[in-house]
Amino acid sequence: MEGIAYVNDTFMPLETGQISIEDRGFQLGDGVYEVIKTYNSVPFALEGHLNRLDRSLNMLELPLPKSRKELKRLIREALRRSGFQDALIYLQITRGWAPRQHAFPDKVKPTLVLTVRRARSIPQDLYDHGASAIVTGDERWLRCDIKSICILPNVLAKEKATRVGAFEAILARDDRITEGTSSNVVAIKSGRIYTAPEGNWILSGVTRAHVLDLARRECMIVIEEFFDPEFLMSADEVFITNTSFEVMPVVTIDKQSIGDGQPGKITCRLGQLYKEEVLLHTTQTVL
Ligand SMILES: Cc1ncc(COP(=O)(O)O)c(C=O)c1O
The missing domain is CATH 3.20.10.10 (D-amino Acid Aminotransferase, subunit A, domain 2)
Incomplete structure (x- = not known):
């Protein structure tokens, strides 16, 4: 499995990326995601995707764990590390790690996962x-x-x-x-x-x-x-x-x-x- 993951503030090979089973994304599906395609190492319609991500996060009252500027820097860095020109970038943000309960837990740190995979080739x-x-x-x-x-x-x-x-x-x-x-x-x-x-x-x-x-x-x-x-x-x-x-x-x-x-x-x-x-x-x- 080729690709790069950014999990818990660390870059790593895609296959080694892991999150806790107590993460609310895994337990409750309490999270949102975005998919962005790059061409020649440049993400297309990045602002549109990040705007939609903001809207999704707002609707779940989930704070974006990084500023947009920082997120863009991470995307650029993940892309550079992957070496892919034509890639799919997945951003996934969940409410974070907390003992299982339905209502929002207090003081929980959102989980940010960013992955870069080679873009699927479509016949x-x-x-x-x-x-x-x-x-x-x-x-x-x-x-x-x-x-x-x-x-x-x-x-x-x-x-x-x-x-x-x-x-x-x-x-x-x-x-x-x-x-x-x-x-x-x-x-x-x-x-x-x-x-x-x-x-x-x-x-x-x-x-x-x-x-x-x-x-x-x-x-x-x-x-x-x-x-x-x-x-x-x-x-x-x-x-x-x-x-x-x-x-x-x-x-x-x-x-x-x-x-x-x-x-x-x-x-x-x-x-x-x-x-x-x-x-x-x-x-x-x-x-
Ligand atoms: C349900 C649904 N509708 C529409 C789309 C198309 O959205 P976009 O053009 O932003 O990729 C997607 C993309 O994954 C989707 O999951």
């Missing part, structure tokens, strides 16, 4: 020919806007997709498409871009925000409203977004073709624009 074939998905019930809690480490319903839905050979499970709550298990979902119909609105039913994806911005810059009409599974199935194009795989065309849902069963023109255009955006910001910006 090009998926971008060229599109991915498949299933639709399944959204069984999560009602604060999906918090990037909580409690993601068991996401895990179970993803497993369901994996067992039938699908790439992602798209979730539906009360007949409304919310998002994927680790992605936001976009449907395109008659040239218009549809996606679920921000709120407590979805995670405000950093990639989603960039892609919608790019679409608006291209003068495309973006409609942030819920739509139902029937609308999804009858879309001309569907794609999903996340930090790791960026813009991924979805061409089959529940074994039914979407549009002509090929990645659509608008999807490919937005995917290309996103790549250009990444390139622009990761060749100029430094932490």
